[in-house]
Amino acid sequence: MRQLLPRDLVVDDLPALLGDDDRPAPPGRPWVLANMVASVDGAFAVDGRSGGLGGAPDRQMFTAVRSLPDVILVGAGTARTERYRRPAPGPAADLRTGRGQAAAPRLAVVSNSGHVPADQPFLTGDGPDPLVFHPATADLTDLPHGVEPVQTGTDEVDLVQVLGLLADAGARTVLCEGGPTLLGQLHAADLVDEYFVTLAPNMVGGEQVGFLGGTPAQVRDLRMHRLLVADDVLMGTWRRDR
Numbered sequence: 001m002r003q004l005l006p007r008d009l010v011v012d013d014l015p016a017l018l019g020d021d022d023r024p025a026p027p028g029r030p031w032v033l034a035n036m037v038a039s040v041d042g043a044f045a046v047d048g049r050s051g052g053l054g055g056a057p058d059r060q061m062f063t064a065v066r067s068l069p070d071v072i073l074v075g076a077g078t079a080r081t082e083r084y085r086r087p088a089p090g091p092a093a094d095l096r097t098g099r100g101q102a103a104a105p106r107l108a109v110v111s112n113s114g115h116v117p118a119d120q121p122f123l124t125g126d127g128p129d130p131l132v133f134h135p136a137t138a139d140l141t142d143l144p145h146g147v148e149p150v151q152t153g154t155d156e157v158d159l160v161q162v163l164g165l166l167a168d169a170g171a172r173t174v175l176c177e178g179g180p181t182l183l184g185q186l187h188a189a190d191l192v193d194e195y196f197v198t199l200a201p202n203m204v205g206g207e208q209v210g211f212l213g214g215t216p217a218q219v220r221d222l223r224m225h226r227l228l229v230a231d232d233v234l235m236g237t238w239r240r241d242r
């Protein structure tokens, strides 16, 4: 992998490169980063899954970005379709521990319905049970064991409150891994500080295009922070220009 901007260099240790950046928590909430992959025409999934986009460089970036946060926030739709697991401590765990963070980030699922099928891989595994943020109106009758429900909001999950609660619990950095519905709402509320976007060398078409989920257009200016390339896959990071 090669970094093109801000200066040309061969990247030997991607987690270390990304981990050296400052991510100051804004008042009352953690620093929020998002990581998404898209085709050149902006498709975020092929046949309902994103895994086919971006190949090995995207997987390398996905793993490296996961070494940064204290919590991984994901929409229930993505957790269900992508068969999410609890994040495991990986090779980057030493780096994380060295920076005083937990050995593995905690998973937090956002759901208005409270619908968590009993066959979800994230219900079992090492580490603390994933959090499920839900509003008061969610039906939790069938909520399986293996998650910790947290109520925020009345009819809809209150994302500002979610981030405030995570900050109160000690999280300094939160990574949103999508999907588009959740990320679009974080964008609408101007709660994203840094975007990692992988551009896969494909044209896809279809209807799953635009990873802010069809939320009404709201322009947020960004600053390019890094640009990397590997095997025709372009990986950029942009930060909110506040």
Ligand SMILES: NC(=O)c1ccc[n+]([C@@H]2O[C@H](COP(=O)([O-])OP(=O)(O)OC[C@H]3O[C@@H](n4cnc5c(N)ncnc54)[C@H](OP(=O)(O)O)[C@@H]3O)[C@@H](O)[C@H]2O)c1
Pocket (backbone or CB within 6 Å): 035, 036, 037, 038, 043, 044, 045, 048, 049, 050, 074, 075, 076, 077, 078, 079, 081, 082, 110, 111, 112, 113, 114, 115, 156, 157, 159, 177, 178, 179, 180, 181, 182, 183, 185, 208, 211, 213
């Ligand atoms: N290209 C990429 O990097 C990438 C990343 C992630 C996902 N994807 C793809 O995106 C597709 C799924 O898209 P999606 O928009 O349906 O994903 P999503 O945002 O993960 O799922 C939508 C569901 O998540 C819950 N949710 C999302 N935002 C919420 C909020 N603010 N408050 C309360 N609940 C919220 C709701 O769950 P309930 O129904 O339980 O209320 C909602 O129905 C999949 O095909 C997946 O493969 C692509």
